[in-house]
Amino acid sequence: MSRRFGDLRQIGIVVRDIEAAMKHWIEVCAVGPWFYTDKLALTEFSYRGTRHDDIHVSIALANSGDVQLELIQQRCTTPSMYRDFLAAGHEGMQHWSSWPVDYDDRLLQAVRSGYVIGQHGDSARGRFVYLQDEGHPGTVIEMAHMTDARRRIFDAIRAAAVDWDGSDPIRRQWPT
Incomplete structure (x- = not known):
């Protein structure tokens, strides 16, 4: 646990091909099911202090135990981390x-304490922020506000992974 940010809950993995990444996690690692959305619905997104309303990111979420994996593929040229x-x-x-x-x-x-906001946004699920201080690749810190809506979605994703038998590995709709 981080005394500053709270428990590590998710690993964010940026990929060039989200379909290939899901396939790898399913077939090689036997992790799933994956909950996929082609375009993350955001009500606000800003990068380094400038608002951008046109970001298109595909997201897939799955759990391995209590840790959630997030695959991210950006499908546009909007500036982002x-x-x-x-x-x-x-x-x-x-x-x-x-x-x-x-x-x-x-x-x-x-x-x-010196962290700088690299990007932040909002959605129906709640706010999130990425802090820019990256000591080495993979160490950006994100915080996502744990709202009731986010808790329901994330609890359902975690529950789906318990005793998952490999069927229906990619679900093209997030739980509500």
Whole structure:
């Protein structure tokens, strides 16, 4: 557990081909089922202080135990930390995420201690922020506000992974 951000809950993996990545996790690692959305519905997205309303990111979520895996493929040229990561020649773990209920307090503490907001956004599920201080690839820190809506979705994804028998490996709709 991070005293500053809370429990590590998710590993964010930026990929160039989300379909191939899901296939790998299903066939090689036997992790699933994956809950996929072609375009993450966001009500707001900003990168380095500039708002962008046209970002198109595909997301797939699955759990292995209590840790959630998030596959991310950006499908547009909108500036983002995902594009920066790929442009630097990386592919794979880009961030780890905590899901604090006390999101505002933890974000304020992080900013006061020197972290810089790289990108942030909002959705019907709640707000999220990526802090820019990356010591090496894969160490960006994301916080996602644990709202009731997010909790319901994430609990259902975790429950689907328990005793998953390999059937229906890619579900093209998130739980509600």
